[in-house]
Amino acid sequence: MRYLPLTDSDRRAMLAGIGAASVDDLFGDVPAQALDAARFDDLPNHETEMAVERRLSALAARNVAAGSVPCFLGAGAYRHHVPAAVDHLIQRGEFLTAYTPYQPEVSQGTLQYLYEFQTQVALITGMEVANASMYDAATGVAEAAAMACRITRRKHVLLSGGLHPHYGAVTETFLRYTDITVERLAPDPMGIEDRVGRVTGNTACVIVQNPDVFGRLADLTALAQECHAAGALLVVAVAEPVSLGLITPPGAMGADIVVAEGHAIGSPLTFGGPGVGLFATRQKFVRHMPGRLSGETVDEDGRRGWVLTLSTREQHIRREKATSNICTNSGLIALAWTIHMSLLGEAGFTRLARLNHQKAVALVERLERVPGLTVVTPAFFNEVLVRLPGHDAAGVVDRLAERGILAGVPLSRFWPTWPELADGLLICATETNTDDDVAALVAALTEVLR
């Protein structure tokens, strides 16, 4: 067995040293009843590397890789080109096979990149500080809601209907058995969400997304002022991190906590996971923040170095009084994010964002000429909602999939019981879409909607 170094003669020698007759003897504390009951007859035995590779490759071949066809899917997961250097670097064993940096003297590599990650996240969100990552944006939004309740000592959380439905569902689930009330506004892709009067003296925070799940960009400055006037916080979720290279960041609009899904920078889609939750806030709230933090300090020789810090917030110290139960987070995906951001730099990141927006504008100009299709989203980054009056968007998506085009995400995927949303389709363009992709989509949509 290729992963097990011990030989039978090693085992015999070691057992002799221990004073046990067999390996099974070492399991003497396990009730015999449980050992006897254990049956694994239906499970296969070990396989060679070649055999496993063959079987898993056959399963992979049963999927349509998004990059093998024109793909316009977004809705929280965005397909971007990841430079080859990123995947090479994150596979260095010193990064890949290290544990959480509990021994800082032999973990300066991890601690320094987390510090760089925290800085990059703070810069692009326009916030003061960021943590070393959450699992993903959905769980990050849930943690932000709980954090806002800790800060304000209030128990009511208001979720915009433009928040990604998975972020909303995870937040509801996360807080379901606490004394916090979660109010979720209905999805309203056509109207302007009425939040006036909903922010009260009991509201801990309002959570909105920008661009929202329907692709809409909004100026959140007035909402932030309204929240602050009521003593509430504004939490802003960002599903597409590349948008922060072009649009006004949430911090500049008055956000108190910003949560973003980072996986679109540095990582492949991988069916949606693992992702990385970016989590940023104001300096004054840092002791209420969940998750790990890398902080600068000096060593005994006075040299700059980094350690995990403010761990008195965390479960391994505070146990039931911790700010969160999170332990393992998303370190390696954070590393991929940081390396991709470092490769892009200021010039590359802003250009990538402009490129995405220009691709989307070009796509929208073409879509606006397709009969039977209406582009709904007025101001957008790289994704828009279109309506296909008289058509079931999911059916249209299936018909285009048969033609080898991944056309978009139908709203019915999230709201299957809302007939008024059944003709809605989210379409996204990124730098990976070619002019040929766009032409193929437009031609197929024109034909199917005829």
Place this chain on the structure above:
Amino acid sequence: MTGAHTPASAAATITGNRGLRIEEPLIFEQGDPAKSGVDLPRPDDRPDRLGGLARQGPIGLPGLSEPEVVRHYTRLSQKNYAIDSGFYPLGSCTMKHNPRLNERMARLPGFADLHPFQPVSTVQGALAVMEALSAWLLGLTGMEAVALSPAAGAHGELCGMQAIRAALDARGDEHRRVVLVPDSAHGTNPATAAQCGFKVRGIPGDDRGRVDLAAFKAALDDSVAAVMITNPNTCGLFETDILALSRAAHEAGAFVYMDGANYNAIVGRVRIADLGADAMHINVHKTFSTPHGGGGPGAGPTVLSAALAPFAPLPHVVRDGEGWRLIEHVEGDMRPFGRMKGFHGQFGVFVRGLAYIMSMGKDGLRAASGDAVLNANYLLARLGASLTPSFEGPCMHEALFDDRFLKGTGVSTLDFAKALIDEGFHPMTMYFPLVVHGAMLMEPTETESKASLDVFCDTVLALAEKARAGETALFTEAPRHTPRRRLDETRAARHPVLRWEPPAPAPVHAPAPAPRRVAAQS
């Protein structure tokens, strides 16, 4: 300070570098914002449709070419200890070898390049992977259902405890709000219970390092919702009374949550269903060899008993004729307690874990847990005479020592750990579990050779002798051969510096400050 232990830092070089150990500034202290390591096509010049929300002013990111970025992160990587480079006996963390086949499989375009909202007809192979992993986890544990979506161990705990809460609510048992947690538990257990609205009540251990059965039974009443029990426990011992514990819990109307952090000790030998568990998370990034990545990503699929299965969170994968279906919304009479995570869980980790499980098979997993336990008992046997084992063996997959053997030497557990770093090892887990003084918890895993264990044991034994011989400075001044020596954690916490800030502009006529990257000379 004795002459024999002059800090390595005393031998100054011009650059501050020491051969392969190279000082590396932050990415923000390098480059030029005009540079980029990515060539992108020129965007069109169509009028934007941003609704007046275009970003104003620069972001402040640095700019570097690809070679500069590759060198920067390569240098950073060289400041890390990792399982690839050496023995990593970090108790409770199961730092086993991470096979590279797992990585290759996860990168197949048919897995890596899948959008989570593609039509289900185009992702049948992905659903088959999720189903195959589920089948393995259920077969190995004997449980009824599995929720794949939790992202890590603590997230899996949350899944299991929320399922318990949902089941209690469904049967109208709304007065049960206490969760019993042994004193030796991981901190995540009480944190998770609190997050589900439960009150935590501690249960003491006995002098054998196990849960005190009498105290446990005495604590069971009709306010108890569940017990969270780690088995094997964090002392590295199997809970010999586990059947009596679960029976008593069930008879009292409570559920049994099992923390699967230590599942590697029993995988392929014992089914947790046969121990009376109602839920257990499985750390795929421990037991099933997917890399820990410096702190994630992991995956924490949570297996559930028949009593909890109806409450499993969405999404579910179900058989649909010849293919598979992904259930993302409530259908029929299912009663999921909600959704744990965006999209469909840690799919990339599932592929890696499945590649490992298929490689090992049931025979290989049984051999692995056997070797993991053998290796730990070998450490216990070889070190037991010189160090002070906290409890009598045999142990399971990890061996627990305390600091009695250091009494009077002036050397602490922390000092001992730092001396191990100088000898080229990653230290054991220190000061956990909390139930013994100055804990040293060593988990060798099954992927360590006898030769590797022998070198480690020889070193630990020699260090223990030196501690007893009064060579205190060898420990208190350690580590001396690392990129950084002991770091000032108090300063980091008192004056948190959590991000880089551009240096303030230097005042005119002031002398230029010394470059920060050059090490201070002592």
